[in-house]
Amino acid sequence: MERDEGSAPSPRRGRGRRAGVRSGDADTGMRILDAAERSFALHGFDGVTVRHIAKEAAVDTALVYYYFASKRDLFDQVFERRAAVVNRDRLASLEAYDLNPGPDGPTVEGVFYAFLAPVLRRAADGDPGWRAYFAILALVNNTPAWGGETMTRFFDPVIQRLAQSLRKVLPQVREDDLYWSYHFLSGALTLSLSMTGRIDRLSGGACESGDFDAINARLARFAAGGLLEVADRRG
Amino acid sequence: MERDEGSAPSPRRGRGRRAGVRSGDADTGMRILDAAERSFALHGFDGVTVRHIAKEAAVDTALVYYYFASKRDLFDQVFERRAAVVNRDRLASLEAYDLNPGPDGPTVEGVFYAFLAPVLRRAADGDPGWRAYFAILALVNNTPAWGGETMTRFFDPVIQRLAQSLRKVLPQVREDDLYWSYHFLSGALTLSLSMTGRIDRLSGGACESGDFDAINARLARFAAGGLLEVADRRG
DNA sequence: GTCTATAGCTTGATAGAC
DNA sequence: GTCTATCAAGCTATAGAC
Numbered sequence: 001m002e003r004d005e006g007s008a009p010s011p012r013r014g015r016g017r018r019a020g021v022r023s024g025d026a027d028t029g030m031r032i033l034d035a036a037e038r039s040f041a042l043h044g045f046d047g048v049t050v051r052h053i054a055k056e057a058a059v060d061t062a063l064v065y066y067y068f069a070s071k072r073d074l075f076d077q078v079f080e081r082r083a084a085v086v087n088r089d090r091l092a093s094l095e096a097y098d099l100n101p102g103p104d105g106p107t108v109e110g111v112f113y114a115f116l117a118p119v120l121r122r123a124a125d126g127d128p129g130w131r132a133y134f135a136i137l138a139l140v141n142n143t144p145a146w147g148g149e150t151m152t153r154f155f156d157p158v159i160q161r162l163a164q165s166l167r168k169v170l171p172q173v174r175e176d177d178l179y180w181s182y183h184f185l186s187g188a189l190t191l192s193l194s195m196t197g198r199i200d201r202l203s204g205g206a207c208e209s210g211d212f213d214a215i216n217a218r219l220a221r222f223a224a225g226g227l228l229e230v231a232d233r234r235g
Numbered sequence: 236m237e238r239d240e241g242s243a244p245s246p247r248r249g250r251g252r253r254a255g256v257r258s259g260d261a262d263t264g265m266r267i268l269d270a271a272e273r274s275f276a277l278h279g280f281d282g283v284t285v286r287h288i289a290k291e292a293a294v295d296t297a298l299v300y301y302y303f304a305s306k307r308d309l310f311d312q313v314f315e316r317r318a319a320v321v322n323r324d325r326l327a328s329l330e331a332y333d334l335n336p337g338p339d340g341p342t343v344e345g346v347f348y349a350f351l352a353p354v355l356r357r358a359a360d361g362d363p364g365w366r367a368y369f370a371i372l373a374l375v376n377n378t379p380a381w382g383g384e385t386m387t388r389f390f391d392p393v394i395q396r397l398a399q400s401l402r403k404v405l406p407q408v409r410e411d412d413l414y415w416s417y418h419f420l421s422g423a424l425t426l427s428l429s430m431t432g433r434i435d436r437l438s439g440g441a442c443e444s445g446d447f448d449a450i451n452a453r454l455a456r457f458a459a460g461g462l463l464e465v466a467d468r469r470g
Numbered sequence: 471g472t473c474t475a476t477a478g479c480t481t482g483a484t485a486g487a488c
Numbered sequence: 489g490t491c492t493a494t495c496a497a498g499c500t501a502t503a504g505a506c
Contacts, residue, residue: 011489028489042380046281050482060491065483135379141426141433142373145277148431148444156437179438180453184423191376191422196383198376202391203414209383218415221468222461229460230453246471263471285500295473300501 009033009067009077029067031057034129037078041132044139045075079140082133083154089118090158094165109224111165116189116220123193124212131195138194141186166227173231181227188219244268244302244312264302266292269364272313276367279374280310314375317368318389324353325393329400344459346400351424351455358428359447366430373429376421401462408466416462423454 008026035057039048050071054061068074097106097114122130140147163178170178195209207214243261270292274283285306289296303309332341332349357365375382398413405413430444442449 044279044281044378046279047380049480051480061482062484062492063490066489071482138377139374142377142429142431143279144370144429144431145282147429148433148436151431151433152436159437175438175441176449177453179434179442180449181457182437183427183434183442184454184457187422187424187426188419189422191425192418194377194379194382196377196379196386198383198386199414199418201383201387202394202417203410206410207414207418214411214415218412218465219419221464222416222419225460225462225464226457227460228464229456233456284498286498296500297474297502298472301471306500 011066028059028063032059032064032067032074033078033081036074037129037132037136040075040078041135041139044143045071050074078133079136079150080154082130086119087155087158090115091161093118094158094161098165098168106165106169107224108166108169108227109220111162111169112185112223113220114165115162117216119189119193120212120216120219124216134190134193135195138190141190170227170231173227177227177230181223181230184226185219185223188222192219246301263294263298267294267299267302267309268313268316271309272364272367272371275310275313276370276374279378280306285309313368314371314385315389317365321354322390322393325350326396328353329393329396333400333403341400341404342459343401343404343462344455346397346404347420347458348455349400350397352451354424354428355447355451355454359451369425369428370430373425376425405462405466408462412462412465416458416465419461420454420458423457427454 009029009032011029032053036048036053039053039056042048050064051061053074054064057064064074068077093114094111097110101107101110119134123134140150159182162182166178167173192212192215197209199207200209244264244267246264267288271283271288274288274291277283285299286296288309289299292299299309303312328349329346332345336342336345354369358369375385394417398417401413402408427447427450432444434442435444
């Protein structure tokens with residue numbers, strides 16, 4: 001997969017030598033970031049210790065505090081790293097769909113698909129880093145204490161762009177119907193991204209948690225059918 | 236609200252006197268359970284200490300271990316207490332709808348409504364205990380490490396009952412479409428139940444996180460539109 | 471049933487040698 | 489940059505007086 005997750009973390013108090021950055025340095029910070037990502041994904045912020053993350057990254061505990069100011073700072077940088085990529089991809093996808101919606105013109109399903117595809121494609125790729133990140137997203141999205149605020153801060157601009165595209169294909173839609181429908185989609189998406197294995201057991205083998213192609217084939221259509229049904233009642 | 240959350244917790248090692256259970260006893264265990272519920276809802280299992288729960292319940296820390304074997308046991312009992320009620324209500328609601336679906340016969344939306352209404356009604360009632368419990372549900376549902384297994388263990392029987400009702404009104408539906416659609420609904424529901432306040436900010440005031448009447452007016456319809464759209468593609 | 475007191479660990483974080 | 493060594497605080501859980 002391409003290396004586009006942003007720039008490497010830099011030591012927070014390395015005031016000394018600037019010249020001659022050795023190759024191992026950036027890698028160490030990245031390894032810590034990756035290990036933190038994997039750990040937080042499985043057990044959440046409080047369920048993981050800095051010691052565990054350090055062990056997972058095969059570095060000393062003290063090194064974590066050389067690269068990151070605190071455990072919370074580490075978590076925030078894990079969260080921010082890929083959020084920027086997601087936002088960039090989604091924005092580009094929505095704009096591309098606006099410019100070229102296909103022969104039959106834009107549809108609600110098409111807009112949702114443009115919004116979802118960048119994320120589901122990365123999940124389908126199977127990259128463990130992205131999959132871990134998506135699990136964190138699901139946890140944050142459902143954490144009352146600070147989840148709502150965090151999701152707002154990082155993702156709302158692109159969601160407003162999505163809302164704008166939806167209003168264009170559905171001009172008569174009510175604002176509350178529009179935002180509640182997005183909210184339902186957000187819950188469906190993040191639960192799907194968290195791969196808890198529940199659907200495997202529930203369906204008796206008919207579905208698999210990690211089958212993102214199956215999700216990609218259904219979720220945009222599901223959300224479109226849902227929004228249209230909710231909005232239709234008004235007419 | 237009616238007192239139907241199950242029986243009171245009993246001391247785990249009170250081998251001595253059995254006669255003359257004083258009134259304060261059951262209350263203390265319940266107060267601990269309620270305080271734990273509130274605390275876990277906000278910060279999850281690992282984000283809360285037993286000391287904090289004890290303080291919240293206005294009892295000594297040691298008393299928590301008199302009534303519960305461990306922190307984990309306390310969490311499990313919080314989770315189980317209302318799960319039994321939810322299952323009983325949902326089952327009764329689905330069966331009542333089966334027997335009397337209304338003049339136009341059973342519909343997909345009707346089945347979903349019967350499944351959702353018992354939960355959304357309790358949330359709409361505003362009881363803080365139930366609202367806290369639902370927030371815990373959202374967290375568990377999205378926790379990969381043990382969430383999928385826990386949800387399976389407590390809720391799958393009723394979900395299979397829901398699937399059965401859906402197959403009756405939609406005989407040609409594919410198993411994978413059916414279960415994926417339920418999965419999407421599950422994510423939408425639990426995120427809505429967790430009241431993170433995000434939709435308030437996102438919608439600029441058009442929607443409110445705690446407005447469960449608004450959710451009740453939309454979610455069954457949204458899920459029905461979604462499932463029908465997903466299933467329709469096949470025909 | 472409720473409290474005091476505390477054992478025994480683990481935690482996040484830092485100081486300082488190299 | 490990386491390590492050893494460690495601190496102060498907080499943790500779960502228990503023993504034992506009342």
